[in-house]
Amino acid sequence: MNFRRVLIPLLLLVLGAHQAAAQVSVDLRFGKSSFLHGEPIPITVSLTNLTGRDLKFQGTTESAWIDFIVNSTRGVPLTAVSKPAFGAVVIPAGKTVAKTVDLASLYSFRELGNFSVYSIVRLPGQGHRGYQSRRHLFTVSSAKPHWSQVVGVPGKPGKTHEYRLIQFTGDTKNQLYAQVADAKTGAVIRTHHLGEVLMFREPTVTIDGDLTMHVLYLITPTFWGHARINPEGKFLGRDLYKPTNAGDPKLAKNTAGKVITVGGILYDAKAEAEARAKERKASDRPAFIYE
Incomplete structure (x- = not known):
C-alpha cells in the first residue's frame, strides 16, 4: 500500500x-x-x-x-x-x-x-x-418581589402558583417583571419582562375572576402599560394607555368581574400614525392655497 x-x-x-x-x-x-x-x-x-x-x-x-x-x-x-x-x-x-x-x-x-x-x-x-x-x-x-400573591390553578385541584411583581435594576434603568412560581417548591415557572418602569408612580396589581394577574405601571411620563399573565405563566398581552386631564388611569373590576383600565385613553399606534400623516399632508400645502 x-x-x-x-x-x-x-x-x-x-x-x-x-x-x-x-x-x-x-x-x-x-x-x-x-x-x-x-x-x-x-x-x-x-x-x-x-x-x-x-x-x-x-x-x-x-x-x-x-x-x-x-x-x-x-x-x-x-x-x-x-x-x-x-x-x-x-x-x-x-x-x-x-x-x-x-x-x-x-x-x-x-x-x-x-x-x-x-x-x-x-x-x-x-x-x-x-x-x-x-x-x-x-x-x-434573583430579586425580592415588590408584590406577591398565591392563587389556585384552574383545572388543577390542589395546585397553587405564586404571582410575583419584581422591580429589577438590571444593567441600567429600572425594569419591571411579572413572575409565576410554584407556591410549594418556589421553583420559577416563567418570568416575563414587562419593560422599563418609572417608580414615582407605584405599579398596581389586580386579580380577576379567572385568576389572571393584571399589572398597571408607568412606562414614561405619558404612557402606562396594562399587562396580563395567567396562572400557568402565559403572557396574555399588554395595552398602552395615555392619561387624561382628569388624572392617571386605574384598574377596576366591571360588573362581570373582568378587570379593565379606566380613566385613560387606549393608545392606538396605527390610528395615531395615520393622523400624523394627515397633518403632514395638510402642512405640506403651499400657504397661498385656501379652501
Missing part, C-alpha cells in the same frame, strides 16, 4: 478545513448582560463566510453544527438540557447569517451568579473540532 498517496490527500483535507475555519468569523451578542432568574436569555450568533465559496453547515444526529458552552465563574461547566434546533444553513461567500437562541431553554440556571458563554461552530468534515467565538460574561440574579 502506498502510504504517501493516502497521507497527502488526508493532510490537504485537514489543512483545507483549518483554512476554512480561519476564514469564518463567529460573533456572539447579548442585548443586555443582566437577567432575572426565569426570564429568557436570548443570544445571537452571527457567522460571516470569508472563504470565497459557499459553505453549508449541517449537523448530524450525534453532533450539532453549533454548540454553546456555558461555565460558571468558578469554571464549572453547565450541563445542557437540550441542543439548539438549528437546521442546515448555507452561507454564500461573503455573506453573514445570524441566528438567535434562548440559553435559558438550553441550560437550567438553578444556581444564580455570574456565567461565561462561547460558541463552537463546526464546519463540514471537522467532527468535534470547530471554530470558537470569544467569551461573553452575563449574570443571572
Whole structure:
C-alpha cells in the first residue's frame, strides 16, 4: 500500500478545513448582560463566510453544527438540557447569517451568579473540532418581589402558583417583571419582562375572576402599560394607555368581574400614525392655497 498517496490527500483535507475555519468569523451578542432568574436569555450568533465559496453547515444526529458552552465563574461547566434546533444553513461567500437562541431553554440556571458563554461552530468534515467565538460574561440574579400573591390553578385541584411583581435594576434603568412560581417548591415557572418602569408612580396589581394577574405601571411620563399573565405563566398581552386631564388611569373590576383600565385613553399606534400623516399632508400645502 502506498502510504504517501493516502497521507497527502488526508493532510490537504485537514489543512483545507483549518483554512476554512480561519476564514469564518463567529460573533456572539447579548442585548443586555443582566437577567432575572426565569426570564429568557436570548443570544445571537452571527457567522460571516470569508472563504470565497459557499459553505453549508449541517449537523448530524450525534453532533450539532453549533454548540454553546456555558461555565460558571468558578469554571464549572453547565450541563445542557437540550441542543439548539438549528437546521442546515448555507452561507454564500461573503455573506453573514445570524441566528438567535434562548440559553435559558438550553441550560437550567438553578444556581444564580455570574456565567461565561462561547460558541463552537463546526464546519463540514471537522467532527468535534470547530471554530470558537470569544467569551461573553452575563449574570443571572434573583430579586425580592415588590408584590406577591398565591392563587389556585384552574383545572388543577390542589395546585397553587405564586404571582410575583419584581422591580429589577438590571444593567441600567429600572425594569419591571411579572413572575409565576410554584407556591410549594418556589421553583420559577416563567418570568416575563414587562419593560422599563418609572417608580414615582407605584405599579398596581389586580386579580380577576379567572385568576389572571393584571399589572398597571408607568412606562414614561405619558404612557402606562396594562399587562396580563395567567396562572400557568402565559403572557396574555399588554395595552398602552395615555392619561387624561382628569388624572392617571386605574384598574377596576366591571360588573362581570373582568378587570379593565379606566380613566385613560387606549393608545392606538396605527390610528395615531395615520393622523400624523394627515397633518403632514395638510402642512405640506403651499400657504397661498385656501379652501
